[in-house]
Amino acid sequence: MTARTLGRLALGTFLAGAGAGHLTFARAEFQAQVPDWVPVDKDLVVIGSGVVEVLLGLALLLTPRRHRPLVGWVAAAFFVAIFPGNISQYVTGTDAFGLTSDTARAVRLLFQPVLVVWALWSTGAWRAVRASGRDGRA
Incomplete structure (x- = not known):
């Protein structure tokens, strides 16, 4: 099994587990991350993002190889879309998930770009874009 495959499976497992947490035991923690300026009920946002x-x-774990680059781009876009919640948690000093200091919340911000890169790398999304450019279809 390649590092890329292991990375994709690990990310898929992480996402599915985090999503399950949204829907069950960690719901209140996730609600604390929803910025007050979001014009939707916080619980609805948490349930929706959990789903x-x-x-x-599941897509990262089960999608056939030819569709994985698309799943990678969708996952990367999701990580970008939820980043304002992480920024809000830092700016407002909201404690959640054991992040009880500005330093801890700031360090967490550094991991969001890592998740974007991880999604693109582990699904071959970057490789697919580069390959399409080499054969003149870009």
Whole structure:
């Protein structure tokens, strides 16, 4: 099994598990991350994002090879879309998930780009874009 495959399976498992947490035991923690300026009920946002995370996790685990680059781009876009919640948690000093200091919340911000890169690398999304450019279809 390649490092890329292991990375994709690990990310899929992580996402599916986080999504399950959204829907069950960690719901209040996730609600604390929803910025006050979001014009939707916080619980609805948490449930919706949890469903998306479970589906993305399953897609990373089960999607056939030819569709994995698309799943990678969707997962990367999801990580970008939820980043404002992480920024809000830092700016407002909201404690959640054991992040009880500005330093801990700031360090967490550094991991969001890692998740984007991880999604693109582990699904071959970057490789697919580069390959399409080499054969003149880009």
